[in-house]
Amino acid sequence: MTWYEAIVYGVVQGLTEFLPISSSGHLLLVPAFFGWEDPGALFTAVVQLGTMVAVVLYFWRDLVAVATTWVRSWTNPALRSDLNARMGWYLVIGTIPIVVFGFIFKDQVETAARSLYIVGTALIVFGIILGLIDWLSRKTRPVTSVRRNDAIVMGFAQALALIPGVSRSGATISAGLLLGLTREAAARFSFLLSIPAIVLSGLYGLYGELGSGGGGVGLGSIIIATIAAFIVGYASIAFLLRWLARHSLYIFVVYRVALGVIVLALASGGAIS
8 A cells, every 4th residue: 555545545534434424435435436455444443543542632521521430430429420420331331232243243344244335325325314313303402411221322323333334423423313412412422432432443453454464554554544544533523513513414415325326326337346
């Protein structure tokens, strides 16, 4: 992988990880459109660590408050009803589904699920679902109203992102909206919920890359892509939160459906593979 390919992959990862348009799907489409070699699911997982650092830095105050209060609540029962203590448990509970399903369907995620037909179909189907939920949901609950059942539902929604084209943020934000959260509240909890999943996925991917000698990608390319993903990912978080405070999700719905149709048309015609 050349240095400019690594930058492109990193920018795409950072831009699409938090926008509800699927980072894994786009990282499959980049080599298909440009004729590059698919870097593989493990490379994708490692580069996600760049976006993980971005979300940690963006929400570091929230994370420190959650982590410290959660740990203190283990020995101080009076703190167990505190929102930050409960949020710590919600992040743990919400991460379990993607860990379990990721382990069960590990081989499929790294092979069969990377089909362009699956990516195109998922972009369209889940784009329409995102639009319908955004249109029909109440959007009245703030992030402080998040409960255990919300974390469970959004955790299972996050597991759907194992399918390229679904979008982790799109699935979790949709689930949050369906539960009555405001767009901004759903996005905030979605971003926080992404941290454990991205860390675990990235560490697993890093282990796989090191175990295979870099998987043919090269450590330098991985570092470049990860740095680019961090810079663009941080900007994407700030943009999306500001956007959702005043706008709907329809622009992303239109983009997903249009891209999905193009992907299916080109794939069926043999133009991309």
